Amino acid sequence: MSGNTWIYIAVMAAVTYLIRMLPLTLLRKEIKNRTLRSFLYYVPYVTLTVMTFPAILTATGDIRTACAGIVCALILAWKKQSLPVVAFVSCCVVFIAQLIVGLI
Amino acid sequence: MTEKKTTNAFIQGLRDGLPIGLGYLAVAFTLGIQCVDAGMNAVEATVMSLVNVTSAGEFAGLAIIKASSSYLEMAVSQLIINLRYMLMSFALSQKADPSLGVGHRLGIAFGVTDEIFGISIGRKGRLEPAYSYGAMAVAIPGWTIGTALGVIMGDVLPGNIVSALSLALYGMFIAIVVPKAKEDKRIAISCIAAVIMSSIYTYAPVIKDILSGSRIIILTVLISLAAAVIAPVKEEET
Numbered sequence: 001m002s003g004n005t006w007i008y009i010a011v012m013a014a015v016t017y018l019i020r021m022l023p024l025t026l027l028r029k030e031i032k033n034r035t036l037r038s039f040l041y042y043v044p045y046v047t048l049t050v051m052t053f054p055a056i057l058t059a060t061g062d063i064r065t066a067c068a069g070i071v072c073a074l075i076l077a078w079k080k081q082s083l084p085v086v087a088f089v090s091c092c093v094v095f096i097a098q099l100i101v102g103l104i
Numbered sequence: 105m106t107e108k109k110t111t112n113a114f115i116q117g118l119r120d121g122l123p124i125g126l127g128y129l130a131v132a133f134t135l136g137i138q139c140v141d142a143g144m145n146a147v148e149a150t151v152m153s154l155v156n157v158t159s160a161g162e163f164a165g166l167a168i169i170k171a172s173s174s175y176l177e178m179a180v181s182q183l184i185i186n187l188r189y190m191l192m193s194f195a196l197s198q199k200a201d202p203s204l205g206v207g208h209r210l211g212i213a214f215g216v217t218d219e220i221f222g223i224s225i226g227r228k229g230r231l232e233p234a235y236s237y238g239a240m241a242v243a244i245p246g247w248t249i250g251t252a253l254g255v256i257m258g259d260v261l262p263g264n265i266v267s268a269l270s271l272a273l274y275g276m277f278i279a280i281v282v283p284k285a286k287e288d289k290r291i292a293i294s295c296i297a298a299v300i301m302s303s304i305y306t307y308a309p310v311i312k313d314i315l316s317g318s319r320i321i322i323l324t325v326l327i328s329l330a331a332a333v334i335a336p337v338k339e340e341e342t
Contacts, residue, residue, distance in 0.1 A: 005148050011175050012165045013155040015182040016189070021213035023193035025206055038332035044188030045284055045291050046331070047324040048277040049298040051160060051185070054306050056274040060267045069271040070278075077282035083219065084127025086279035087272040095268035 060094050068097035110234045117238020124219045124239065125246030132247045134272040135162060136254015142170040146255040153251035157217055157244055161186045163273055164320060177318065184321045192221040199224075200231040208233040215240035218280060290335045298327050 060066045072093040076086045132153060139149035144166075156162050164185050168178045193216050200209070212233055220239045224231060258266060285292035305311055305319050 005144060005169060007175060008165065008169050008178055009148065009152045009155065011178045012152070012161065012182050015179050016156050016158055016161055016186050017214065019183065019186050020189045020193050020216040021210060023190055024197045024200070024209045024213045024216075027194055028197055028202065034336050035332050038336040039328050040187065040191050041337050042291070042294055042328040042331045043184070043324060044191070045281050046294050046298050046327045047185050047187075047320060048160060048281050049295040050302045050320050050323045050327075051164065052274045052277045052281075053299040054303045056271070059270045059274060062267075065267075066271065069268075069275065073271075073275040073278040074282060077279045078286060080283050081279065082123075082127070083276045083279040084123070084130060087127070087131055087275035090275035090278075091268045091272050094271050095264065098264050098268060 060098070062098070062101060064101055065094045065097040069094040110232075113232040113234035114238040114241075117235040117240075118242055119238075120223045120235075121220070121239030121242040124223070125242035127219070128243055128246040129250035129253075131159060131272050131276055132250025133254040133257075134269040135159065135166075136251040136256075137258035137266055137269065138163070138166055139251065139255050140258055142166040144169070144255070146252055149255045150248055150252040154244070154248045157215070157247055158186060158189075159273055159276060181318075181321055184324050188218075189216050189221075192216050192218075192225075195225060196221065196231055204231070204233070212236045215244065217243070219243070290331060290337075294327055294331045298323060301327065 056070060057063050057066050060069065069090045073086050073090040076089055081089075135153070136149055139152070144152070152162060152165070156165075161182050164181050165178060168181060193213060196212065196216065197209075200212075212231070215236055220236065220243055223239060224236055227235065261269075281291075281295055285295050301323055302319065305323060
C-alpha cells in the first residue's frame with residue numbers, strides 16, 4: 001500500500017464532517033438555483049445505484065446466489081421494509097440459495 | 105427548555121435509536137470483513153467507523169485505500185458520495201430553532217446519517233439536540249463495535265456465511281433507493297440509466313480502462329447533472 005491508511009482515514013473524516021457541518025452552521029438560507037437544487041436532489045440515489053451495480057452481482061462470489069439476494073432486496077424495498085430488515089433478509093436468502101446451489 | 109424535557113428527549117432518542125443501532129451493528133460487521141480485505145487492521149477499521157459513521161462513504165473509501173489511489177481522489181469521492189448529508193444537514197438547519205447555538209449545531213452534525221436524519225426530521229416541532237444525542241448514543245457505538253467485530257470475527261466465520269453477509273450493504277442501498285424510485289418516476293429513470301451506464305463502464309472494452317477508479321464519481325455527476333437539466337425539480341419537492 002503506497003498511501004498511509006491513517007491519512008486516508010483523516011481525509012475521509014474531515015470531508016465527511018465538513019459536508020455534515022457546514023449547512024447546519026452556515027447555510028441558514030435557502031438555495032435558490034433550481035438546477036443546483038435538482039442536481040443535489042438526484043445525487044444520493046444515483047450514487048448509491050452506481051455503487052451497487054454491477055458490483056452486487058459478484059459480491060457473493062456466485063451470480064446465481066447474488067441474483068436471489070437482489071430479487072429479495074428489491075421486493076422488500078418495494079414493500080417499504082426498513083433498511084436493516086431488507087439487508088438481513090436478503091443475506092438469509094443468499095445463504096439459503098448457496099445451500100441449494102451446493103446440492104445441485 | 106426545561107431540564108426534564110431535555111432528559112425526556114434524550115431517552116426518546118435512545119429508544120428510537122436502538123433499532124438503528126442494532127441494524128448498524130449487523131451491516132458494520134460486513135464492512136469490517138471488507139476492511140480486512142482492504143488491508144486494514146482492527147484499530148484502523150474501528151477508528152474509521154467511529155469518525156466517519158457512513159456506510160456508503162466508508163465502503164467507497166475502502167476501494168480507494170485498496171487501490172492506493174490519491175488522497176485527492178479520496179476527498180472527491182467522499183464529497184460526491186456523501187453529498188446527500190449536505191441536503192440533510194440543510195433540512196435539519198431549517199428545522200432547528202434559529203437561536204440554536206453553534207455548539208449544538210456542531211454536535212448534531214456529527215450524527216447526520218440516513219437513519220438518524222430520518223427519525224429526527226420525522227419528529228414534530230423544532231429539532232431537539234438532546235433527541236439527536238440520544239439516537240447517536242446507541243447508533244454510533246452500534247456502527248463502531250459492529251465494524252470491530254467484523255474485523256476480528258470475519259476470519260472465524262464459515263465462508264458461506266461471510267459471502268452471504270457481503271450482500272448486506274448493497275441490500276441497504278437498495279432499501280434507500282427503491283422506495284424513492286417508486287414514488288418519483290424521474291428518480292427511477294435516473295437509477296435505471298445508472299445501472300446500465302455503470303455496467304457498460306465496468307465491462308465494456310476500452311471504456312472500462314478509462315479512469316476506472318473514478319467510475320462512481322464520474323457517472324454520478326454526469327447522470328445527476330443530465331437529470332437536473334432534463335427534469336428539474338420544483339422548489340417544494342426538494
